[in-house]
Amino acid sequence: MPPSSLLAVGTVAFDSIETPFGRAERILGGSATYIALAARVLGAPVRLSAVVGRDFPDRHVNALANQGVDLDGLVRDPDGDTFFWAGRYHYDLNNRDTLATHLNVLATFKPRLPPTYRDSAVVCLGNLDPVIQGEVLDQVDGPEGAGPALVVCDTMNYWISSVPEALAQTLRRVDVLVVNDAEARELSGEPNLVRAARRIRGMGPKTLVIKKGEHGALLFCGEGDPATVFSAPAFPLEDIHDPTGAGDTFLGGFAGHLARRLAVMGPAALRDPEALKHAVIVGSALASFVVEAFGPDRLWAVSPADLAARVAAFRQLSTIPDGLED
Amino acid sequence: MPPSSLLAVGTVAFDSIETPFGRAERILGGSATYIALAARVLGAPVRLSAVVGRDFPDRHVNALANQGVDLDGLVRDPDGDTFFWAGRYHYDLNNRDTLATHLNVLATFKPRLPPTYRDSAVVCLGNLDPVIQGEVLDQVDGPEGAGPALVVCDTMNYWISSVPEALAQTLRRVDVLVVNDAEARELSGEPNLVRAARRIRGMGPKTLVIKKGEHGALLFCGEGDPATVFSAPAFPLEDIHDPTGAGDTFLGGFAGHLARRLAVMGPAALRDPEALKHAVIVGSALASFVVEAFGPDRLWAVSPADLAARVAAFRQLSTIPDGLED
Numbered sequence: 001m002p003p004s005s006l007l008a009v010g011t012v013a014f015d016s017i018e019t020p021f022g023r024a025e026r027i028l029g030g031s032a033t034y035i036a037l038a039a040r041v042l043g044a045p046v047r048l049s050a051v052v053g054r055d056f057p058d059r060h061v062n063a064l065a066n067q068g069v070d071l072d073g074l075v076r077d078p079d080g081d082t083f084f085w086a087g088r089y090h091y092d093l094n095n096r097d098t099l100a101t102h103l104n105v106l107a108t109f110k111p112r113l114p115p116t117y118r119d120s121a122v123v124c125l126g127n128l129d130p131v132i133q134g135e136v137l138d139q140v141d142g143p144e145g146a147g148p149a150l151v152v153c154d155t156m157n158y159w160i161s162s163v164p165e166a167l168a169q170t171l172r173r174v175d176v177l178v179v180n181d182a183e184a185r186e187l188s189g190e191p192n193l194v195r196a197a198r199r200i201r202g203m204g205p206k207t208l209v210i211k212k213g214e215h216g217a218l219l220f221c222g223e224g225d226p227a228t229v230f231s232a233p234a235f236p237l238e239d240i241h242d243p244t245g246a247g248d249t250f251l252g253g254f255a256g257h258l259a260r261r262l263a264v265m266g267p268a269a270l271r272d273p274e275a276l277k278h279a280v281i282v283g284s285a286l287a288s289f290v291v292e293a294f295g296p297d298r299l300w301a302v303s304p305a306d307l308a309a310r311v312a313a314f315r316q317l318s319t320i321p322d323g324l325e326d
Numbered sequence: 327m328p329p330s331s332l333l334a335v336g337t338v339a340f341d342s343i344e345t346p347f348g349r350a351e352r353i354l355g356g357s358a359t360y361i362a363l364a365a366r367v368l369g370a371p372v373r374l375s376a377v378v379g380r381d382f383p384d385r386h387v388n389a390l391a392n393q394g395v396d397l398d399g400l401v402r403d404p405d406g407d408t409f410f411w412a413g414r415y416h417y418d419l420n421n422r423d424t425l426a427t428h429l430n431v432l433a434t435f436k437p438r439l440p441p442t443y444r445d446s447a448v449v450c451l452g453n454l455d456p457v458i459q460g461e462v463l464d465q466v467d468g469p470e471g472a473g474p475a476l477v478v479c480d481t482m483n484y485w486i487s488s489v490p491e492a493l494a495q496t497l498r499r500v501d502v503l504v505v506n507d508a509e510a511r512e513l514s515g516e517p518n519l520v521r522a523a524r525r526i527r528g529m530g531p532k533t534l535v536i537k538k539g540e541h542g543a544l545l546f547c548g549e550g551d552p553a554t555v556f557s558a559p560a561f562p563l564e565d566i567h568d569p570t571g572a573g574d575t576f577l578g579g580f581a582g583h584l585a586r587r588l589a590v591m592g593p594a595a596l597r598d599p600e601a602l603k604h605a606v607i608v609g610s611a612l613a614s615f616v617v618e619a620f621g622p623d624r625l626w627a628v629s630p631a632d633l634a635a636r637v638a639a640f641r642q643l644s645t646i647p648d649g650l651e652d
Binding site: 052090092093098169170185191192193194195212215216218224229230231233234236237238239240273274277278281282308311312315317318319320321323324 | 516519540556560562638640647
């Protein structure tokens with residue numbers, strides 16, 4: 001059975017990146033780009049909603065189309081340039097300085113979904129103004145007219161501190177929130193991640209993923225309190241060239257796996273701890289590829305077989321051998 | 327079969343601790359205390375080598391003796407006071423400031439092992455001057471006269487930067503080094519932990535554990551290159567009252583588990599990835615208890631059944647359900 005349709009909402013951007021291992025100028029980036037490329041590895045029919053400017057070259061459009069990404073919702077604004085971000089990573093790659101953020105056409109963008117996108121089953125909201133995220137959700141009727149089957153959402157500290165009420169409104173419509181540990185602490189006002197998770201799950205998202213960069217990710221899910229907790233490792237890589245896009249790739253892989261399970265299991269997949277744990281491993285595995293090269297370079301070529309091999313390596317890495325309790 | 331004998335070498339101290347959840351004045355602490363109390367849970371016959379001063383009360387001596395710890399090597403120096411440490415933890419408990427370090431009797435201590443300690447099989451070297459650690463090893467004949475079967479060692483940034491050559495000499499005699507991620511980076515001069523591990527394993531210890539505090543631990547072991555890598559989660563606790571002693575407790579639990587396996591499997595246990603992975607989980611599980619209360623308070627009462635339950639919870643936390651690769 002083919003996976004359910006997945007709508008990737010976010011940015012398509014130019015990124016200029018400096019790491020201790022090199023630099024890249026104005027390469028293709030943006031949350032929607034990484035989400036779409038990751039979800040494609042899972043075979044999900046991916047629809048992309050984003051805006052680019054007059055400076056966006058056809059070769060990038062063609063490359064995304066060649067991966068099977070539906071670009072009917074990629075708007076080209078002739079009055080401005082594409083969103084641009086520049087950043088420099090520190091020696092240990094755990095911290096970065098933003099050198100430039102030019103919103104350009106993103107500043108005035110209001111997504112209007114093409115009619116063909118309205119039946120999307122899974123909506124994957126990349127980091128954007130929560131008001132915009134809400135306006136996108138308003139336009140999704142879902143496969144049965146009752147709204148999307150699953151909403152997965154990212155956000156960031158800027159929205160948490162500047163528009164907390166708009167964010168709270170959007171979070172009430174979100175099934176899975178994916179944030180990093182600093183964002184989880186800021187959103188909840190709780191330094192302890194278990195308490196932070198409880199508070200955030202009370203804001204709307206019944207499932208929460210806390211990404212911890214080189215330390216893996218924590219999943220909080222299930223109906224009860226305390227939540228079911230799952231700890232996923234990060235893959236110990238010897239050569240990390242560029243962490244850009246790892247979080248968005250995680251999001252796309254996570255949502256892409258659930259789009260597969262949704263097609264097989266129906267809506268039960270979205271609350272099934274096994275499916276959610278698997279989704280975290282798939283997202284983590286895809287993210288471990290993207291950091292091996294600059295920008296999305298490595299992601300274009302990841303095959304389902306590559307993904308399966310990396311997933312097996314994750315299992316090897318974290319399996320506690322039997323017999324300890326004997 | 328009873329576990330092999332375990333020699334805990336380190337400090338017995340008074341600690342004054344402030345955390346956001348309270349404070350404790352001059353409570354029992356020190357690396358040898360935590361190592362011994364943790365190893366006892368595994369049933370290992372524990373021998374302790376450390377020094378205390380004229381101010382050390384008999385009730386602490388009696389409490390340790392009541393746990394079955396052999397205190398023939400606990401020296402009381404009548405000419406000074408017991409080692410004293412005071413520290414204050416920050417809001418998120420991940421960082422602390424040292425407010426006072428009074429070496430007192432530790433400044434002139436030279437361990438002389440009692441003859442009954444010389445056949446110790448497992449030597450667990452808490453964080454101390456690497457010269458002292460080496461002098462202790464000189465005095466251990468081991469069960470068969472050929473030296474200890476297993477040497478597990480902790481160290482810290484102070485020794486790495488101030489006496490690198492003495493540390494290098496001691497490391498050549500160490501089987502398992504247990505350090506935190508910052509120490510691994512400093513010791514190796516490598517920010518990437520996989521590369522850091524390779525370099526450290528070239529310095530002597532064939533097995534390396536990198537502790538990452540609230541993010542769990544990484545084990546590097548095996549004969550070949552690349553190493554076998556195992557990622558152990560940290561237990562997500564809602565109430566962490568005091569992180570003091572967590573690292574030493576890990577060390578004692580890790581070494582205590584290997585003392586058990588050594589008795590059953592012989593020296594093969596020390597290079598067996600399954601035994602080493604299990605040792606990391608046992609150490610992590612015991613460390614997850616100690617942080618629940620101030621100082622070693624919680625550790626006194628941990629039973630083998632408590633440990634088994636926590637180990638089962640670790641397994642639940644990190645097991646990737648079957649079927650993902652299908």
